[in-house]
Amino acid sequence: MLCMSLLTARQRMKTKTFANPEDLRMGRTPEVRFNDANVERVRRAHRNDLENVLPFLLMSLAYVACGPHPLTAKLLIRIGACARVIHTIVYACVPLPQPARILSFFLTFGIVGFEAVYVIIRFIKYI
Numbered sequence: 001m002l003c004m005s006l007l008t009a010r011q012r013m014k015t016k017t018f019a020n021p022e023d024l025r026m027g028r029t030p031e032v033r034f035n036d037a038n039v040e041r042v043r044r045a046h047r048n049d050l051e052n053v054l055p056f057l058l059m060s061l062a063y064v065a066c067g068p069h070p071l072t073a074k075l076l077i078r079i080g081a082c083a084r085v086i087h088t089i090v091y092a093c094v095p096l097p098q099p100a101r102i103l104s105f106f107l108t109f110g111i112v113g114f115e116a117v118y119v120i121i122r123f124i125k126y127i
Contacts, residue, residue, distance in 0.1 A: 026062035052105075056080055056112050063115035066122040072110070076111050083107040 015038055060077050087104035090096045 005101075021106055042092045045088055048091065049088055052108065053084055056084065059112045059115045059119070062119045066119055068118065074102070076115065080108045080111040083111075 060073075060080070063076070064073055082106040084100055087108070090104065091098045
């Protein structure tokens with residue numbers, strides 16, 4: 001996610017699309033612009049990462065705290081992390097046709113769902 005900020009800045013510099021008046025001197029452009037397709041695509045990818053990576057990390061932490069089989073936990077977390085990286089690359093860097101992005105999204109979504117159900121089942125006995 002840290003790299004997404006740098007990617008957004010790179011796109012802004014490359015297309016000379018600045019959102020703040022004080023940044024206009026850097027690109028020597030006369031006006032503030034908000035409508036560049038490339039910058040907006042990277043911003044949407046960054047927002048998507050913020051919306052999905054944090055729940056994945058928190059649910060994975062709760063899942064590991066429940067004491068699952070170590071191999072299962074490793075596989076789920078590694079596959080989920082790889083799927084998020086692929087989703088970000090396919091969304092922001094190298095746009096590919098839609099099945100690639102939605103498959104990687106639902107793979108991570110399914111892993112988070114599985115982890116949530118596992119955590120609920122493990123902790124329901126304490127209620």
